[in-house]
Amino acid sequence: MDVLTNLMGGFATCLTPYNIWMAALGAFLGTIVGILPGLGPSATMAIILPITFGMDPIPAMIMLCALYYGAMYGGSTTSILVNVPGESSSVVTAIEGYQLARQGKAGTALGLSAIGSFFAGIFGTFALAFLASSLAEYSLKFGPAEMFSLVLMGMFTIIYVGGKDVTKSLMSMAIGLGLGTVGTDIVQGEARFTYGVSELRDGIDFVILVMGTFGIAEVLESAEEYLKIVPMKVKFWDLFPSWKDTWYCRWAIMRGTLVGFFICCVPGSGPTIASFLSYGVEKSVSKYPERFGTGVMEGVAGPESSNNAAVSGAMVPMFALGIPGSGATAVLLGGLIMYGLKPGPMLFVENADFVWAVIASMFLGNVILIIMNLPMVPLFASLLRIPYGLIYPAILIVCIVGAFAVASGLFEVGLMLFFAVCGYFMKKANIPAAPMLMALLMGPMMERSLYQALNLAHGNMMVFIQRPISATLLSIIVLMSLYVGYKAIRGKDRVIQEEEE
Amino acid sequence: MKKADRIFGVIGLGLALWSYLESTRLKYMTEFTPGPGFFPFWVGVALAFLSVYLIIDSYIRKPGKNDDKKILPEKHMLYRVGFIMLMLVVVRYTMNLLGFPLTLAIFTAAILLLLEHYSVVKSVGYGIAYSAVTWFIFQYMLSMGFPKGILGI
Numbered sequence: 217m218d219v220l221t222n223l224m225g226g227f228a229t230c231l232t233p234y235n236i237w238m239a240a241l242g243a244f245l246g247t248i249v250g251i252l253p254g255l256g257p258s259a260t261m262a263i264i265l266p267i268t269f270g271m272d273p274i275p276a277m278i279m280l281c282a283l284y285y286g287a288m289y290g291g292s293t294t295s296i297l298v299n300v301p302g303e304s305s306s307v308v309t310a311i312e313g314y315q316l317a318r319q320g321k322a323g324t325a326l327g328l329s330a331i332g333s334f335f336a337g338i339f340g341t342f343a344l345a346f347l348a349s350s351l352a353e354y355s356l357k358f359g360p361a362e363m364f365s366l367v368l369m370g371m372f373t374i375i376y377v378g379g380k381d382v383t384k385s386l387m388s389m390a391i392g393l394g395l396g397t398v399g400t401d402i403v404q405g406e407a408r409f410t411y412g413v414s415e416l417r418d419g420i421d422f423v424i425l426v427m428g429t430f431g432i433a434e435v436l437e438s439a440e441e442y443l444k445i446v447p448m449k450v451k452f453w454d455l456f457p458s459w460k461d462t463w464y465c466r467w468a469i470m471r472g473t474l475v476g477f478f479i480c481c482v483p484g485s486g487p488t489i490a491s492f493l494s495y496g497v498e499k500s501v502s503k504y505p506e507r508f509g510t511g512v513m514e515g516v517a518g519p520e521s522s523n524n525a526a527v528s529g530a531m532v533p534m535f536a537l538g539i540p541g542s543g544a545t546a547v548l549l550g551g552l553i554m555y556g557l558k559p560g561p562m563l564f565v566e567n568a569d570f571v572w573a574v575i576a577s578m579f580l581g582n583v584i585l586i587i588m589n590l591p592m593v594p595l596f597a598s599l600l601r602i603p604y605g606l607i608y609p610a611i612l613i614v615c616i617v618g619a620f621a622v623a624s625g626l627f628e629v630g631l632m633l634f635f636a637v638c639g640y641f642m643k644k645a646n647i648p649a650a651p652m653l654m655a656l657l658m659g660p661m662m663e664r665s666l667y668q669a670l671n672l673a674h675g676n677m678m679v680f681i682q683r684p685i686s687a688t689l690l691s692i693i694v695l696m697s698l699y700v701g702y703k704a705i706r707g708k709d710r711v712i713q714e715e716e717e
Numbered sequence: 718m719k720k721a722d723r724i725f726g727v728i729g730l731g732l733a734l735w736s737y738l739e740s741t742r743l744k745y746m747t748e749f750t751p752g753p754g755f756f757p758f759w760v761g762v763a764l765a766f767l768s769v770y771l772i773i774d775s776y777i778r779k780p781g782k783n784d785d786k787k788i789l790p791e792k793h794m795l796y797r798v799g800f801i802m803l804m805l806v807v808v809r810y811t812m813n814l815l816g817f818p819l820t821l822a823i824f825t826a827a828i829l830l831l832l833e834h835y836s837v838v839k840s841v842g843y844g845i846a847y848s849a850v851t852w853f854i855f856q857y858m859l860s861m862g863f864p865k866g867i868l869g870i
Contacts, residue, residue, distance in 0.1 A: 270859070383771050384722075387729050390764040394736050397760065401743075401753035408753055409739055432805075439801060440794035605833035609825045610847055612801070616808060616821070617855050624862055629809050637802065644788045645721035659756075667750045675749035 226572030239581045242279035246286020257287035258543040259434045262426040266618035273555035282581040285527045292329040305487035305523040308495045315511030327457035330589045332521035336473040337582035340528025351536035355561040360668035365689035367662040370539035373483045384647045392655025415627040422550045428635025429649040436640045468514035472521030480529030486542040487526035494522035543650040721788045722775040729768030736761035816866020822848035
């Protein structure tokens, strides 16, 4: 009942005209981002983040969260209408969705996708409210030793579950940890890696890194080729699926929602993995799996529900433990730090108003999105006619403004450009940037916990295995590492799941 | 990708060495707790180990699907990316002199004219429009203190 009471309090905080406007703006931007290929939700949130500097944390976070799940709604539009996924979690939607569109059922596919997303969004937010608050309550028992082990486990889970080359992900993480050490150290106040550059004394701002490696690098990659897209035309009245179709897909929506939410509670899995898994589940439970690939409605409803529920699932470790489960939640976590909040279990205690208002706003955002998405799909689809050549200079300008806003200086703009070049070549060499970003965020947290734990234990390193929770978390890391190592040695599965495939 | 792995491995080794050298300048341990050099030292060690593994693995593993993939894109793509990066660097170094609105107008117009092959009129028009909208939102409405430059706005 506490959860419901808190949720009601959250609604009372979030239901102001300004917050509703922010949710609508975020949902609108997210839908556009989801529709336009070449710019993902993480990059957009990273670009928008510095602009929210002066804002109150609640409306700022409401807008960023709405942008995130709005992108999941929007991603299906291009997958279905042009067979070009707006973002990676909609790749699987294109398989069945585009086939349905070619059969003249684009409206049914879009409608089912919107209804599934809405159901998943609402269910996922309820589950987030209950699960995150319980988990946060439990993790209040954590001391510095447990926090150190938790952060370490979070980072390893992200790498092992994340579906990338493990060695490269670990290297990316190590570089991120190294970047996290730049600046004044917390132990003796010594300057590390600063070489007299005063702008580096406060460390490398994660916004600069994320805008470079996610924002500009992504734009550069998209700008390599001239994108030309011609979407199918859909009439307004064709956008609503029949009651029969919706009822037929009810279990697919339900399964997709459950798969998406619970899979994404594990740090490292993301909406993309969830949607592929949901597609696999639908195929395996179907009475006619051979028809998959020719335009099957469950193949749209399941994955689309799944990627929306995944957004709420990924927010469970972020809100409850302060561990980002994906690139997008890492940006949100960075936002929390930027707004002066302390991510982790104490967030539910010290900033309860904030957390519950943001969670409550997610119900509101989903309602806004279903209202916005069904009737406005033809309008959103027409955005695809704007040449990308006209869009990317505007995105780059916003990146420049964002980097400048971090410290009102051009040094940060230069640093962002350096990271952009690094990020671009990392993409080319299949080196994931997300572990680096997460390590930059969590490295200082890990160093602080290590310092505090050893200080309390008078330098006794055994403290990490003498405390049961910490020991359990470290055992999980060892077991995961042994499993991944075993798989690598056996050579059956090289643990490389090439994302671009 | 094998070549890319080797290059990344060598870069990783360089970064590891850098981190190690920086750690030697700092105290490794205090009485009870790790000192400022503790983290850079272990980051260096971990990165060195992983880099060596990546390099060795790139020589001994069987060729995979992605091993033929080139790191650098085709020439015309590289030209586009290089030009955009060059323009961004120009923005970085000319903003103090030319000011925020003029720099961004030139940046947009140059990209549209030289890269996207829009007409001069359209490129300049879009450049002015983008710059004006950005200036209005960020300088006028949000009062962000951008360099004013020769135009003084």
